[in-house]
Amino acid sequence: xxxxxxxxxxLVALVATAGFAQRGGRGGGGxxxxxxxxxLELSRLEQLxxxxxxxxxxxxxxxxxxxxxxxxxxxxxxxxxxxxxxxAAAIQGGQAQNDIDKAVAGYAAQATAMxxxxxxxxxxxxxxxxxxxAANAAGVQTAFFMVRGMFLSKKWDVIPDGSYRY
Amino acid sequence: xxxxxxxxxxLAASVTLAALAQGGGGPSTPLQEFAGKLNLDxxxxxxxxxxxxxxxxxxxxxxxxxxxxxxxKLVNLELTNRSAETKxxxxxxxxxxxKMAGLxxxxxQQVYATLKPAQQSKAREAFAFIAGFFQxxxxxxxRGSRGGGE
Numbered sequence: 001x002x003x004x005x006x007x008x009x010x011l012v013a014l015v016a017t018a019g020f021a022q023r024g025g026r027g028g029g030g031x032x033x034x035x036x037x038x039x040l041e042l043s044r045l046e047q048l049x050x051x052x053x054x055x056x057x058x059x060x061x062x063x064x065x066x067x068x069x070x071x072x073x074x075x076x077x078x079x080x081x082x083x084x085x086x087x088a089a090a091i092q093g094g095q096a097q098n099d100i101d102k103a104v105a106g107y108a109a110q111a112t113a114m115x116x117x118x119x120x121x122x123x124x125x126x127x128x129x130x131x132x133x134a135a136n137a138a139g140v141q142t143a144f145f146m147v148r149g150m151f152l153s154k155k156w157d158v159i160p161d162g163s164y165r166y
Numbered sequence: 167x168x169x170x171x172x173x174x175x176x177l178a179a180s181v182t183l184a185a186l187a188q189g190g191g192g193p194s195t196p197l198q199e200f201a202g203k204l205n206l207d208x209x210x211x212x213x214x215x216x217x218x219x220x221x222x223x224x225x226x227x228x229x230x231x232x233x234x235x236x237x238x239k240l241v242n243l244e245l246t247n248r249s250a251e252t253k254x255x256x257x258x259x260x261x262x263x264x265k266m267a268g269l270x271x272x273x274x275q276q277v278y279a280t281l282k283p284a285q286q287s288k289a290r291e292a293f294a295f296i297a298g299f300f301q302x303x304x305x306x307x308x309r310g311s312r313g314g315g316e
Contacts, residue, residue, distance in 0.1 A: 026261075038200075038301070059218050076189035080297075081294075084293065084294055084297060085264075085290060085294075087267070087271055087291040087293065088274075088289050088294070089290070091271070091274060091275055091289060092278075092280055092286065092289050092290070098273060101268070102277075103270055104268050105264055106262050106265045107263075107264075107267050108261075108264035108267050110258060110264075111263040112260040112263055115237060115240065115256075115259055115263075116240065116252070116256055118237075119237055119240040119241040119244055120240075120244050120249075122241050122244075123241050123244030124244075125247045126241075126245060127245065129246065144237075144238070144241065145262040148237075148297070155256055162191055165297055165298030165299070165301070166297050166298050
């Protein structure tokens with residue numbers, strides 16, 4: 001069992017130093033980790049596998065966890081699209097600012113739901129790591145930034161290109 | 167706000183702006199992609215949009231930082247099996263996300279007001295494109311946005 005408090009401490013440290021290195025361009029999905037951890041042209045699962053040196057069993061567990069999260073993300077993904085469109089429609093329709101603000105709040109609720117799902121999925125993934133893997137701060141940072149927008153597309157295990165955002 | 171945060175935010179805003187608007191002969195920048203979606207006139211419309219985006223990037227920096235920190239708190243709570251304690255964090259995140267989306271909306275409203283009718287018809291796609299536009303700093307770009315999700 002990995003020491004979760006240690007992992008939590010790692011996350012605190014990495015986010016404090018990460019600043020805004022949230023995302024990179026094509027192939028950068030998780031942004032520049034500063035540790036040379038990112039590998040171009042690898043899918044997300046491949047990146048996690050390489051970064052943490054996942055064994056076969058861990059890789060299967062991680063894939064299952066993220067497949068499950070992907071399924072759960074479907075209604076939120078649709079909600080993001082619908083609420084985003086609602087804002088655009090309100091602007092195009094010249095609606096009152098109060099109505100636009102309500103549309104924005106609706107979108108924010110969906111964004112929050114997606115964030116909760118992403119962070120929960122990340123935690124489950126990190127909990128599959130052993131002590132040595134969990135001590136890989138750069139890897140944890142990579143995973144932290146990688147999950148943002150991970151489930152916006154219909155497939156999560158693709159080469160991240162920095163275009164998935166909400 | 168911590169003293170170090172000021173410099174973090176200032177740097178983030180400047181890097182965000184640079185990432186959004188950098189020129190050169192490489193792949194198109196996000197700003198260029200946005201301009202392309204609306205077929206903005208490079209002389210009469212683009213400069214004003216560029217200025218609006220620059221201001222938005224600066225305004226977005228502290229919000230993005232807050233969202234980042236809240237995400238970190240969320241994952242830490244999940245890691246330590248304290249899921250029951252996430253509600254206030256999620257509430258704070260919803261508020262921050264509304265601020266960010268509100269900022270994107272405000273900027274887009276200003277852009278929209280300057281568009282010609284033919285350009286306004288592309289508003290939905292262009293607005294989807296700027297989802298999360300001002301949250302990242304480093305080298306965002308790549309292929310087109312999925313907007314609010316595909």
